[in-house]
Amino acid sequence: MTDVLKIAVEAIGQDTLRVILGLIGVLILVVINALMLTWAERKVAGHMQRRIAAKEVGPFGLIQPIADSLKLLGKELITPMKVDRVLYFLAPVICFIPVLVSFVVIPFGEGLQVRDINVGILVILAFSSLSVLSIFIAGWGSNNKYSLIGAARSVAQNIAYEVPLLLSLLIVVIMVGSLSLKDIVEAQKGMWFILYQPIAFLIYFIAGVAETNRTPFDLPEAESELVAGFHTEYSGMRFAIFFLAEYTNIMIISAVATTFFLGGYLGPYLPGIVWFLIKTYFLVFVILWFRWTFPRVRFDQLLNFSWKILIPVSFINLIVTGGILKL
């Protein structure tokens, strides 16, 4: 095994090999994460309503997501007649690529990072904004009124919530003085930033839930109003890719929150990756918990909440933090 690695290193160079292996690892992680989360979502939903939830396929229903994905793979890919074909095909692809790229810069453990880019957080934010584009393309290309309304809502919502999200992350960046995720984690050796900046964490988390279009902010796919929103016309594996991207986005939001506010992979006794996964999946659980507790907000409430409360508060927070650091 080491021989094979040595030959590969000589052939293509250590850096390229690291990226290739990292991307393979990320792909595996993304798929397993999405499968686990579909299962977890059903289980959490069931137990919060005091039902049993999935339990028939495999022990505790653990094989259920594999059965579901096999079903989706076996389905015919239906393309409605009047869709814009190029955009319709492109949307799931555009939806999926940015979530892969975001994982490249996330430090899972000490040294367990595909690439430590010195503007790491910018990479994540830049690429996660692309998911809005994919939702808009999906809504536009479907040539369906519900899809289009869902897409329009998604754009308005994502613009509104991107601002507080960026501002609250900016506070941490100012405190550390670096955009690299690894530096940010290392800066939390003494104390997690959630203790310095609880409000920034709260704002980031709320905005993050809104960015991933999860309940209570799931207006782009509000079932009771818009059938299924932007993915109304998608079926089979194309729908599954949207689903995969949604769950991966949840994980990215939680992973970034862990990195910025909860000390990333830092923690006593256990290895770094274990701490990282514990913190991340706790936040994922909280997002699932939100979904089964809160009703959906109205659209004007949603925008008012961002523009009138979150953005001013995060601006004040930013100014105060900057002032204190300057003193």
Next chain:
Amino acid sequence: MTKVTEIIKGAASLIIGMGVTIKAFFSPVVTVQYPRQTIDITPRFRGHTKLLGDEEMPERTKCVACGICAKNCPSRSIKKVEGEKKEGEKKKTATTYILDFTTCSQCGICVESCPFDALAFSADYNPAGYSREDFLYDLVKEYEKRKKV
């Protein structure tokens, strides 16, 4: 100022809501995996009627085939009540008791009117069949079957 208190109150209510769901999350489930497990039927449940066994002679039912239930049935669902007198016994013993469950509305007049208290509601809540004839129950035969089990 009212705006701020509104926000704080709203946030508190959200936390209370999350408390409710997390409590439910850790409480035991109240549903069962239906075809494999079933919950007990409450004693007041009205299934189709059944004949009760005689306490002294468990091989026969309490029914003496008097036919009062059939006369009282508002839907004429009790089609046939027949019986015969066995040797050495004062009363008749029911040999056939046909109940047409397709028209029975479980009103319970037969149960109330029975002078021998031979009828009661069963807990059979999920009868299914392919034809109307499947729902012509012979309650005497049904009693024999129950007795064996």
